[in-house]
Amino acid sequence: MKVTTDSELASRFTRDAGPLLDALSRRARRLTTCDADAEDLLQDTLLHAYRGFRSFREGSNLKAWMFRIMHNRWVSAHRYKQCRPAEVAVDDLGEWEPTDGHCVEAGVLESLSDSEVKTALATLPEGVRAVMYYAGVQGYTYAETAALMNIPVGTVMSRVSRGRQRLRVVLAHLDHSADLAA
Numbered sequence: 612m613k614v615t616t617d618s619e620l621a622s623r624f625t626r627d628a629g630p631l632l633d634a635l636s637r638r639a640r641r642l643t644t645c646d647a648d649a650e651d652l653l654q655d656t657l658l659h660a661y662r663g664f665r666s667f668r669e670g671s672n673l674k675a676w677m678f679r680i681m682h683n684r685w686v687s688a689h690r691y692k693q694c695r696p697a698e699v700a701v702d703d704l705g706e707w708e709p710t711d712g713h714c715v716e717a718g719v720l721e722s723l724s725d726s727e728v729k730t731a732l733a734t735l736p737e738g739v740r741a742v743m744y745y746a747g748v749q750g751y752t753y754a755e756t757a758a759l760m761n762i763p764v765g766t767v768m769s770r771v772s773r774g775r776q777r778l779r780v781v782l783a784h785l786d787h788s789a790d791l792a793a
Contacts, residue, residue, distance in 0.1 A: 742770040
């Protein structure tokens with residue numbers, strides 16, 4: 612097997628992959644919903660193809676290999692986006708501004724009815740619910756909550772994180788960003 616230097620590998624990749632850029636770009640636009648996502652997908656594909664180009668066997672079908680990489684990168688990105696909670700633009704939150712040390716989440720929680728919040732909190736496991744009550748509802752700091760519950764601060768932080776994630780899922784039906792988009 613012939614050992615190639617990085618510069619030889621880069622020039623060979625540029626020479627072989629260059630003619631495929633238009634076809635890859637068209638495929639990326641068909642797979643994604645917008646030009647910006649298509650450009651990102653194309654760049655991600657080229658990056659992964661270049662990283663694996665040293666193991667590519669010369670004489671194999673480079674076009675099929677790169678299209679398969681693009682498809683796999685698109686599937687991975689699609690799955691990743693589905694696992695993330697819905698993101699809302701800051702402009703969609705309105706004119707509410709935090710005051711007196713309140714955070715944005717507190718303002719959003721104030722806009723919900725008490726019964727919705729109580730029902731959502733009731734779905735949380737006991738330890739997470741208690742941490743969310745002290746830190747989120749009563750306004751204690753993480754250190755104060757840790758002292759009250761006799762647990763490490765890191766445990767409080769991880770429980771708050773898990774609690775927020777679960778509350779996002781439970782309260783997702785109240786997402787008003789879908790109303791704004793319509």
